[in-house]
Amino acid sequence: GQNIDQPTEMTATEGAIVQINCTYQTSGFNGLFWYQQHAGEAPTFLSYNVLDGLEEKGRFSSFLSRSKGYSYLLLKELQMKDSASYLCAVYSDYKLSFGAGTTVTVRA
Amino acid sequence: DAGITQSPRHKVTETGTPVTLRCHQTENHRYMYWYRQDPGHGLRLIHYSYGVKDTDKGEVSDGYSVSRSKTEDFLLTLESATSSQTSVYFCAISDPVTSGSANEQFFGPGTRLTVL
Numbered sequence: 010g011q012n013i014d015q016p017t018e019m020t021a022t023e024g025a026i027v028q029i030n031c032t033y034q035t036s037g038f039n040g041l042f043w044y045q046q047h048a049g050e051a052p053t054f055l056s057y058n059v060l061d062g063l064e065e066k067g068r069f070s071s072f073l074s075r076s077k078g079y080s081y082l083l084l085k086e087l088q089m090k091d092s093a094s095y096l097c098a099v100y101s102d103y104k105l106s107f108g109a110g111t112t113v114t115v116r117a
Numbered sequence: 118d119a120g121i122t123q124s125p126r127h128k129v130t131e132t133g134t135p136v137t138l139r140c141h142q143t144e145n146h147r148y149m150y151w152y153r154q155d156p157g158h159g160l161r162l163i164h165y166s167y168g169v170k171d172t173d174k175g176e177v178s179d180g181y182s183v184s185r186s187k188t189e190d191f192l193l194t195l196e197s198a199t200s201s202q203t204s205v206y207f208c209a210i211s212d213p214v215t216s217g218s219a220n221e222q223f224f225g226p227g228t229r230l231t232v233l
Contacts, residue, residue: 011176042221051207051224052160096159103148103167103213104175105222109159 011035013108015097020114021087029082029095029111037101043071043082044096046110052096056082087115120144123208123225131233136195138228140208142188148211149191150222151175151183153204160207166191198232205229 012034021027033041040059044052058064058073058080070083084091092115097108120143130136140149150165152175162175164183172183180202182194195202206229209222 040219051226054221054223057219057221098160100220103211103220104150104162104165105160106162106176107160109157 011099011106013097013099013106015095015108015111017109018112018114020116022116023087023089025087027084027087027113029084029097029113031080031082031097031108033078033080033097033099033108035078035099035101035106038075038099039102040100041071041073041080042098042100042105043069043080044098046094046096048093055095057100084113089115089117091115121208121210121223121225123206123228125228126226127229129231129233130198132199133197136198136230136232138193138206138208138230140191140193140225142191142210144210144212144215144223145188146210146212146215146223147188148213148222149185150209150211151181151191151193152207152209153177153202154207154227155204163193163206198230200232203230203232 015031043055046052056071063072068085073080094110096110098105122141124139151163152160161177166172166185184192208225211222213220
């Protein structure tokens with residue numbers, strides 16, 4: 010079975026940093042994805058981690074610890090356009106299993 | 118952006134009627150997926166395809182069937198729609214050969230289905 014947990018909601022101020030945690034217990038693991046989804050739109054790919062450590066991509070970074078079943082997505086220098094849902098997903102056997110998503114609200 | 122479309126984009130139907138949703142891609146990707154998205158549940162896999170005429174069930178496949186007769190089209194059918202199938206349906210595509218190690222999935226725009 011798959012169990013993927015992430016917080017439901019987070020609020021932060023424009024220009025600040027927010028860290029979205031994701032913990033997982035899954036029967037298989039070939040990597041971990043983060044997707045961004047704006048309201049009423051399709052999810053779009055943000056990052057992929059298959060090895061332990063930090064992957065940095067501009068204002069967004071993603072971290073993975075396979076031994077702890079833990080990942081986080083770090084959003085720096087928050088902008089209003091970063092208000093969205095962020096989806097954590099475990100990849101195994103060519104399939105993705107998603108967490109319920111974290112809605113991030115950025116306030117001015 | 119991946120060339121992936123879904124039709125219809127919105128549909129309202131009545132309980133007990135059959136419904137078919139279409140996913141069309143122009144990327145020649147091998148894998149295609151159907152998900153449903155509901156508040157509090159996130160995206161859940163219904164069925165997926167790993168090639169023409171090759172399909173398999175996901176975690177919420179009951180009440181749904183799929184068909185893939187050619188690479189570019191993946192159809193999702195609700196044989197007899199129920200109110201519990203009211204949801205937003207997303208199609209996704211991927212291909213491990215062209216995507217490399219990441220094999221990320223690209224999502225279509227979604228279909229909002231309401232079953233009355």
